[in-house]
Amino acid sequence: MAKPLEESEVGISCYVSPLPGFRGILKHRYADFIVNEVDCDGNVIRLTSFDVPEEGVEAVEEEEQHPDDSDYGDKIQMFRSITGEEDAELLRGLLARISSGEAHDDAFIVLSPDADKVHRTEVHNFFKKNMRSLITDVVEVTPGDAKCVRVRFSGGGRGDMGRSGKKRKAMDDKCSKEDKRFDSRGSKGWPEHLGKFLRFHLYKENKDTQEALGVIGKMLGIQQKSFGFAGTKDKRAVTTQRVTVFKQYAKKLASLNNRLIGIKVGDFCHVQEGLVLGKLLGNRFTIVLRGVVADSDDTIKAAADALGRKGFINYFGLQRFGSGSVPTHLVGAALLRGEWKAAVGLILDPRDGDILAFFLPVEIREAREYYKESGDVEATLRQLPRYLVAERAILQCLKKCPGNYLQALKAIPRTLRMMYVHSYQSYLWNHAASMRVKKYGVDEVVLGDLVYCKGSSGGPSKPGFVEVQDIDCTDVNDDDEEDDPPIPTEKAPPVKAIDDADLAEGGYTLEDVILPLPGSRMLYPENDIASLYHELADKDSIKLTETVHAAKEFSITSMKGGYRRVFQCPSDFTWELLSYTDDDMPLVETDVDILSKSAASAEKTDESSDGSSVSCFQAAAPLEEERGPLAVEAPPPRVALKLGFTLPASCYATMAIRELLKSSTSAAFHKTLNS
Numbered sequence: 001m002a003k004p005l006e007e008s009e010v011g012i013s014c015y016v017s018p019l020p021g022f023r024g025i026l027k028h029r030y031a032d033f034i035v036n037e038v039d040c041d042g043n044v045i046r047l048t049s050f051d052v053p054e055e056g057v058e059a060v061e062e063e064e065q066h067p068d069d070s071d072y073g074d075k076i077q078m079f080r081s082i083t084g085e086e087d088a089e090l091l092r093g094l095l096a097r098i099s100s101g102e103a104h105d106d107a108f109i110v111l112s113p114d115a116d117k118v119h120r121t122e123v124h125n126f127f128k129k130n131m132r133s134l135i136t137d138v139v140e141v142t143p144g145d146a147k148c149v150r151v152r153f154s155g156g157g158r159g160d161m162g163r164s165g166k167k168r169k170a171m172d173d174k175c176s177k178e179d180k181r182f183d184s185r186g187s188k189g190w191p192e193h194l195g196k197f198l199r200f201h202l203y204k205e206n207k208d209t210q211e212a213l214g215v216i217g218k219m220l221g222i223q224q225k226s227f228g229f230a231g232t233k234d235k236r237a238v239t240t241q242r243v244t245v246f247k248q249y250a251k252k253l254a255s256l257n258n259r260l261i262g263i264k265v266g267d268f269c270h271v272q273e274g275l276v277l278g279k280l281l282g283n284r285f286t287i288v289l290r291g292v293v294a295d296s297d298d299t300i301k302a303a304a305d306a307l308g309r310k311g312f313i314n315y316f317g318l319q320r321f322g323s324g325s326v327p328t329h330l331v332g333a334a335l336l337r338g339e340w341k342a343a344v345g346l347i348l349d350p351r352d353g354d355i356l357a358f359f360l361p362v363e364i365r366e367a368r369e370y371y372k373e374s375g376d377v378e379a380t381l382r383q384l385p386r387y388l389v390a391e392r393a394i395l396q397c398l399k400k401c402p403g404n405y406l407q408a409l410k411a412i413p414r415t416l417r418m419m420y421v422h423s424y425q426s427y428l429w430n431h432a433a434s435m436r437v438k439k440y441g442v443d444e445v446v447l448g449d450l451v452y453c454k455g456s457s458g459g460p461s462k463p464g465f466v467e468v469q470d471i472d473c474t475d476v477n478d479d480d481e482e483d484d485p486p487i488p489t490e491k492a493p494p495v496k497a498i499d500d501a502d503l504a505e506g507g508y509t510l511e512d513v514i515l516p517l518p519g520s521r522m523l524y525p526e527n528d529i530a531s532l533y534h535e536l537a538d539k540d541s542i543k544l545t546e547t548v549h550a551a552k553e554f555s556i557t558s559m560k561g562g563y564r565r566v567f568q569c570p571s572d573f574t575w576e577l578l579s580y581t582d583d584d585m586p587l588v589e590t591d592v593d594i595l596s597k598s599a600a601s602a603e604k605t606d607e608s609s610d611g612s613s614v615s616c617f618q619a620a621a622p623l624e625e626e627r628g629p630l631a632v633e634a635p636p637p638r639v640a641l642k643l644g645f646t647l648p649a650s651c652y653a654t655m656a657i658r659e660l661l662k663s664s665t666s667a668a669f670h671k672t673l674n675s
Helices: 073-083 085-100 117-130 158-162 166-177 209-220 250-258 297-310 328-337 340-348 355-359 361-374 377-383 389-400 405-410 414-440 500-505 529-539 591-608 620-626 653-661 667-674
Strands: 023-026 033-038 108-110 134-139 148-153 197-205 227-229 238-246 263-271 282-293 450-452 495-497 513-517 562-565 571-580 638-648
Touching (some): 023 653, 085 108, 085 148, 197 209, 197 250, 209 227, 209 238, 209 250, 209 263, 282 571, 297 571, 328 414, 340 389, 340 405, 377 389
Parallel strands (some): 033 238
Antiparallel strands (some): 033 282, 197 238, 227 238, 571 638
16 A cells, blocks of 8 residues: 655655654644634634624524425435435425525525436426426536536426526526525525625534535525635634625524534624635634653753744645645646646546545445446446545546546636646745755845845735645545635735845845745746756656646646745744643633533523532532542543644644654654554
């Protein structure tokens, strides 16, 4: 089996501090890694309240009107047997809105992608026979992907829609123009005094952002595109971030809390604008490293103090390059060379050592191997899990256009397919950063270093500025804590190379040094670092200043590129050593823990007003002490290091931990420490 990707293979090889590291386990529990978003005003986003604001309307309590309690119960069960649980829940939500009178003629749901025409026909026939007020047609959510059955409500009955296609076309035009990014459901009769977007704080445990919003969307009966957020957050973590949703009532969303598992929503308010990717300053991290072993406490103290003062090298972390045995930057290199068939092969072919194959060895491995041997697209699609978005998009396109590998690659959703080229940019940047440290050290700026011009808008005050968006297409993604902003619309700040006058004046420090992510508009350092970019690219048969094919989106000369600070200091840095005996005991409070404690404290205060139930816990401790020899001997205490710090968007907390421990941050390495 192929070995996991090593940090050195993607240019991660240097440290800022020469101090020794120590042993510590990262993410022993997902609750050891807490992330709170920091908004554009510098506010740390936390879940602090479940209260619903006064909206001046009677929001529909959909959860009390399940179709299972009506005549639709048996039919939903029948539909579940045809399509599965997820689509049955979508239908349940639509029927609930119809029953409550909320649904208008443009209410609809889109079922899961379905490549099997015979099965789609079965779905169409189900509605013709059992639910004549609902009409069905077929849509392609993503060009080249499997077709989906769309189910729509027709208030006037099936016959009204059957007379003419004009009403359907008018509705399609309305959806595509007026509310292209959002569901149009709930648009009619929206109160003028409320903002069009409901903003709320999303708290989630061990789920990625898209997964959590997918669950909420299905419960509300709306599409995922109705939600807006500033950045994706870790899966293996406890995170809180701001989210907006188009034209929904807080009361309706708050009612989901009793049914949501590992997800909570709160801190509701209505606003006029929805969130978009990149609309944040950064993230606040609270991280616990367990099983800490060091020569002495002084070793830990020195390392922590050095991280707070000097920071770390702002590398792109391993998660930038994927979790499979084929790193995403290798796919990116094939795209930049114009090797479309080779790129498709890297994405589709069997992968020894794929983390996904570890969890589903038969389902994934056999599907890949079957396609490699047979080339049978239809049968492979039936075997391939639906969450492998890139693979399925390619195969769906090849099914229609055999041999057109470029078109197949373009069928992958844009944020996903551009991740491959961005990954190669990051690969070059990491190597350049390492060479900068090895050649010129970590003490001062040198002649030829790139910096933002002093006094420029958006210069050094935006240390995390990067003009590429980082989206990991892998489905097992434990370390995706960074939030790279999308390409900004404002003009990029001016950049210059340090000259003799700058060195004499001393106006720039090491923290000002930046390096480019290759692109058509980027300047390179005026020293030896510039040549490294071209030398590395040449080894991969890539020219950074020439285009060898006509596909602009897969060409570095057609990309803007960006700049990234080489050295990053965490702000508001704190640390403390903790003692514990149980490996699974929580060592840090989450937002929900704090809320629960506050509620319990208020309840206890109410109960104690008449003197009741105050001493029940106080009486328990002496009883344990009196047992003497019968008491079970406690295991020896262990040491944990609790860290708190804030980083700009696009910075990787795992790279700060790497500087502290002086060891790999790969999930595979820390799993060995756990065992």
